[in-house]
Amino acid sequence: MSGTLRRxxxxxxxWGPGAGGVGxxxxxxxxxxxxxxxxxxxxxxxxxxxxxxxxVVVFLKGTPEQPQCGFSNAVVQILRLHGVRDYAxxxxxxxxxxxxxxxxxxxxxxxxxxYLNGEFVGGCDILLQMHQNGDLVEELKKLGIRSALLDxxxxxxxx
Amino acid sequence: MELSATSLRDKLQRDLEADHVEVEDTTLxxxxxxxxxxxxxxxxxxxxxxxxxxxxxxxLAEELPHIHAFEQKTLTPEQWARERQK
Numbered sequence: 001m002s003g004t005l006r007r008x009x010x011x012x013x014x015w016g017p018g019a020g021g022v023g024x025x026x027x028x029x030x031x032x033x034x035x036x037x038x039x040x041x042x043x044x045x046x047x048x049x050x051x052x053x054x055x056v057v058v059f060l061k062g063t064p065e066q067p068q069c070g071f072s073n074a075v076v077q078i079l080r081l082h083g084v085r086d087y088a089x090x091x092x093x094x095x096x097x098x099x100x101x102x103x104x105x106x107x108x109x110x111x112x113x114x115y116l117n118g119e120f121v122g123g124c125d126i127l128l129q130m131h132q133n134g135d136l137v138e139e140l141k142k143l144g145i146r147s148a149l150l151d152x153x154x155x156x157x158x159x
Numbered sequence: 160m161e162l163s164a165t166s167l168r169d170k171l172q173r174d175l176e177a178d179h180v181e182v183e184d185t186t187l188x189x190x191x192x193x194x195x196x197x198x199x200x201x202x203x204x205x206x207x208x209x210x211x212x213x214x215x216x217x218x219l220a221e222e223l224p225h226i227h228a229f230e231q232k233t234l235t236p237e238q239w240a241r242e243r244q245k
Contacts, residue, residue, distance in 0.1 A: 109223040
């Protein structure tokens with residue numbers, strides 16, 4: 001077994017449920033650790049597993065609690081507005097290989113990146129526009145997540 | 160490689176056959192090269208947002224690695240006309 005493969009396997013294990021660095025934090029947002037040293041040909045497969053492991057997956061600069069960039073913060077705030085609490089967040093600043101790897105995997109040059117149900121949705125601009133035009137509510141519904149904005153609207157209507 | 164609002168605008172205009180391009184250099188508000196662009200092109204017609212943004216990203220593939228922050232808005236000529244009426 002090559003060193004690369006061994007490292008890849010180890011990284012994959014670290015990504016598993018209950019792995020080190022993956023714990024419930026704050027409002028249920030998992031600040032997940034993707035592990036380092038996951039280079040080599042296996043990285044695409046690992047990222048494939050990573051984005052499919054959770055219904056909502058985001059790659060940020062920083063953490064949901066402390067975003068290190070305005071665009072990453074915008075993604076966190078949009079999810080918060082919709083009451084999406086249970087999502088996996090990966091901090092690319094913790095892991096240079098993940099930072100480049102996810103760009104290659106998504107064929108998308110910037111961070112943040114958002115995945116819904118394993119499908120690449122886009123970056124901050126796209127999520128913002130989906131939030132503004134109502135698409136995000138629909139997309140979340142497909143995942144079985146009811147946007148908190150719907151309840152807010154109902155409250156207003158019943159007043 | 161030149162990284163200026165003008166160079167980005169010229170490239171987007173040419174490669175995406177755009178009707179209208181606005182490039183705002185937002186570098187002053189941030190810590191490194193930053194731009195906000197609006198591209199209006201018939202090439203976006205029938206394409207979802209993700210595909211439109213991919214076209215822009217591909218067009219600026221050479222420049223983007225050197226840009227720290229990049230915001231984009233992509234409209235069809237029809238959407239742009241509607242937006243201007245607002």
